[in-house]
Amino acid sequence: MSKHLYAIFGNPVSHSKSPLMHNLSFQGLGFDGCYTRYLLEEGSTLKETFFNLGLKGINITVPHKEYAYHACDVLDPFSKKVGAVNTIVEREGKLYGYNTDAPGFLKAISEFKAIKTVLFLGAGGTAQSTSRILRDEGYEVTLLNRSENRLEKFKQDSFKTYTFENFTPKSYDLVINMTSAGLEDNSLPAPLEILEQVLPTAKACVDVIYGKETPFLTLCKSYNKPTKDGSDMLLYQGIIAFEYFTNNRYSFEEILPYMKKAFAI
Ligand code: NDP
Numbered sequence: 357m358s359k360h361l362y363a364i365f366g367n368p369v370s371h372s373k374s375p376l377m378h379n380l381s382f383q384g385l386g387f388d389g390c391y392t393r394y395l396l397e398e399g400s401t402l403k404e405t406f407f408n409l410g411l412k413g414i415n416i417t418v419p420h421k422e423y424a425y426h427a428c429d430v431l432d433p434f435s436k437k438v439g440a441v442n443t444i445v446e447r448e449g450k451l452y453g454y455n456t457d458a459p460g461f462l463k464a465i466s467e468f469k470a471i472k473t474v475l476f477l478g479a480g481g482t483a484q485s486t487s488r489i490l491r492d493e494g495y496e497v498t499l500l501n502r503s504e505n506r507l508e509k510f511k512q513d514s515f516k517t518y519t520f521e522n523f524t525p526k527s528y529d530l531v532i533n534m535t536s537a538g539l540e541d542n543s544l545p546a547p548l549e550i551l552e553q554v555l556p557t558a559k560a561c562v563d564v565i566y567g568k569e570t571p572f573l574t575l576c577k578s579y580n581k582p583t584k585d586g587s588d589m590l591l592y593q594g595i596i597a598f599e600y601f602t603n604n605r606y607s608f609e610e611i612l613p614y615m616k617k618a619f620a621i
Contacts, residue, residue: 360389361410362601364419365396374415376618377594378601384614385606399423403451406444413445413601421481428453437483443597452601457482458489460593461564468530468560468582472496475528475554477545479506479517479534482564486534489513498528500546521545526551531576533563538570545572555579566590591615
């Protein structure tokens, strides 16, 4: 077997931990693979770029997950339902698409017990897939977003949705920052007055941003809430993608220690 090549496509992509996560796992498990990063500027060229580079599989990050969905010949049922693909594998000239963000996220929050009601702050691409997997698992998901536009799809899919203007605070077991607020600035994902009403009764708080403590998590900690950032989500989506890349040759538990090393470097 010749070496299999993999990559992450995104824009920007220089910050991504995925090459380190996958290369450490290839090396540790003795799989003849190599994973790199590729700055894809134009999403519509995703398919031809994939084949031109002679790749076996890719992960796709912001802002190309919808393009990735359209580039696939075969979609697994969940990615088809949510319209977003973050993992593609080539088999006999065809592109197979999967979404590993959502199951990765589900696993990441599974440590919080007795959670029924969840408030999403944000309604972007990540919220699309994660809200649906949570609902499939029996959670009640409400979405609160800064502006109206992105909420439309969720409304059509019978989610409860609010903007800051029409939100009437209730009690939610889990409050999650699904926005990019705090990623490159010090903003909160919702006005402080709203957060001050929902955080005191929350059982736990989660941020999908990783690698830093966001103002949202700092605020949650001031209420002595259990918190976690997006590192486990990133780790778990990577492991599930690796399972697809290697045709399930290795179990989740076998991959975990190698991929985890990337977070200690
Ligand atoms: P999108 O660009 O699709 O959506 C962005 C969302 O954030 C929108 O709801 C937007 O609201 C909201 N938003 C942005 N800035 C602010 C702000 N200052 N105040 C309030 N709301 C704001 O992004 P994604 O859904 O793809 O990504 C969201 C976050 O998830 C990012 O931080 C990303 O890094 C993280 N992520 C983490 C992963 C992990 O493995 N840990 C995996 C994937 C994503 P509006 O509609 O009003 O513009």
